[in-house]
Amino acid sequence: MLKSKMWQLTAILMLISDWSQCIKSQEITVDPPENIGIDDPGHLGPLYIYWTAPASLTNLTACSMRYHLEYFNTYQSRWTVIRTVRTWYRAQFDLEKEVRVRISTLLKGACTNGTELKSPFTEMVLPPNNTGPVGSRVRGFGCVFYQKEFMECTWETSLEEPTPSQYSLCFWHREMEQAEECPQYIHSNGVRTGCKFTEESLPEFSDFNICINSSSPKVVLRSAFFSLQIQNYVKPAAIETVHLEASPDRRLQVQWDLPNERIPRHCLEYEVEAREEGVGGQLLLQRNVTNEMTLTSLSMDGAQRKCFRVRSRMHHYCADRGFWSDWSRWSCHSDTESDAVVGCAVIIGIIISMLILSLFGWALWRTWKAREGELMPFGPLHKLMEYSKGLSAHSHFNKTRENQ
Template sequence: MANTSWLIVMLLSITCRESMHCNGFTVDPPVDVVISDVGQLGRLQISWSPPASQVNVTECSQLYQLEYFDTYIDSWSAIRTAKMNYTAQFDLMKDVRVRVYTLLRGPCTNGILIKSSSYTELVQNPPSTGVGTPVQDFVCVYHNMKYVECNWGRSPKLSANSQQHLYFWHRELDQTEECPKYLKASGTRFGCNFTENSLPEFTDINFCVNGSSPEGPLKPAFISLQIQNQVKPGTTEKLHLRKVPEAQLELRWDNPAGKVPAHCLEWEVEHNQEGPDGKIALQQILTDQKSLTLPSIHDTQINCFRVRSKLSKYCANKGFWSGWSPATCQPEKREKAPKPEQSRDIVHVYVFIAFAIIAILVLSLCVGAVLKMRSLRDVKKPDALLANVFARNSVLTVMDA
């Protein structure tokens, strides 16, 4: 019973410490809340003014509690500050919602922190201007921590004359910049390559994809991300596979080339086991090591392995799997011998090809012989004509004599 009474007293004390009614003192919420877009593609500035009732209160320190709805995590975030402005990141494609309270503490409140029971709220709707639909499937990949490439999907409803643009901003830039090198297919932009423009890690990078069309400006899409969460490691080039005692297989591999820290990688091993009956069993194994030992390997089985990697949760919030390595098998996989029916079919094909070649050769020889005979006849005809001429000349000569 004593414990229960003590708990009630504690709760009342906590309630009183942030109440407007303790000691008969009241606190009003701030006024003139404004949300300003300073052209940083989603980074907005929130400002407010103190309530008129607290302007002349000088013996107490005045704080403010700002709450804003973070659409990236679907929950409210709160900060307390003595300033009358704050900058936060928002998704401009969704409603921007903020609330501001007033807090007082000092001699005027007997040292108790008092919070206004009400707040001033401001909701800003996303812009409804633009034609068509915003780009879909926008994704950026930090390839092996060397360069960033962003791609997006183009709506099939967009006219052929529509042109899309990508703009980006981060804290190291004074103002937004346009994509340094667009990726194109048949003259249509579908992505951006940042090979020559390095993007900073562990900071928000804001993107906007908008555009123009014969019907008017396209609806913009806004995206914010950090590139250390977009890493796709390089592909592992070679696996090392060998038999070890007790009918086991030992699989080892090296880190992919590149800048990705080795301790940040986790691996997925795909084990493909084929029995003498041709049946295949597939197993996928997750590990943070660069080796794997499998027991009870039979000589009648063909075991093939390949691996891929991605950043672990201890180094990044998310990431992309690398490509699969080339497969390595034990014993080495050989081409299967053709079945008897397939062998007979292959023999028939070879016989048909042989007959076809022979027929073509015979036909070529026959055509050549015919052409040769004709050429010989053409040669003999002039000889016969000359003989007749000489015969006639001889007869005329005799008659004249």
């Protein structure tokens, strides 16, 4: 009986302890982070977001604290969520658009009875520094990474560009300490309309940030910011040679040679375009995409002429996207060429057969001549041989009389 009462008392004490801890956890107020700020290091897109822990929780040791950070990714048009124990974070932003950041405190441990508590958000909005008329921004910006050897980025002049004015391009990537100006400008009619980058300054799978602005003594023009990863802008060189080989079953084997460039073969895919000319000059176009450097075409039946050309681009295993190379030259095969080949083969076969038969007949004749006594007992040839023997005997008799 006494033992049962002791168990009841222990249970009551445990309930009281849990209830008191629950009340204590409910009494804790989780404040949001303080001193939030955003710093621009001049890298044309990456910004440093920083904050400090709430002062009300700095002396709290019974719980662990981390932070829930959200920022609006304007490239993907969605909020990106990060949870970290640090008090800073680095993120890429489009500086032509509004920077929106919000952060809260997460608290969990003995002080919260194992429950994770979350503070309200602290928000910060940084407006873009877009000065100048909207129409003064450059248009038609685009980049092409040729054969992974050099990249050209070009643009068109703005609609509201005052004259005289001059464009400038600055760029930055992770291997640089600070942004630099274009190493080699491209000019059109004395105006900068592009920039050429060498391969040494082009790291792949990394944000390559670009800013283009224009200076004018009359008005402040609007800057343009771009961020790209150069492996997605590769354009291979055009394929130089396409080989066609006809098989006995009237199929065509299409093969091609790659130009000498830095793109690995396993990173390329190919598009083969076939142009088939039938009776009456009708055209039929077909396209096939393959990862191999050869393709077997369908039968030539019904086609008088078949032509092929090939182009290549980066495979999705090596890049998210890319540009098709220029097409190779057309390589054609005519059905009459196949007939001519077959006809020549037949004629050559007949000639070879006749030569073999002639050689066989000549061999028989030689054997026949060697055994003329047995193999030529009759016929014109036998008479000719007897006549020849008579002439030889008569000549021998005449010589003998002269000697006497």
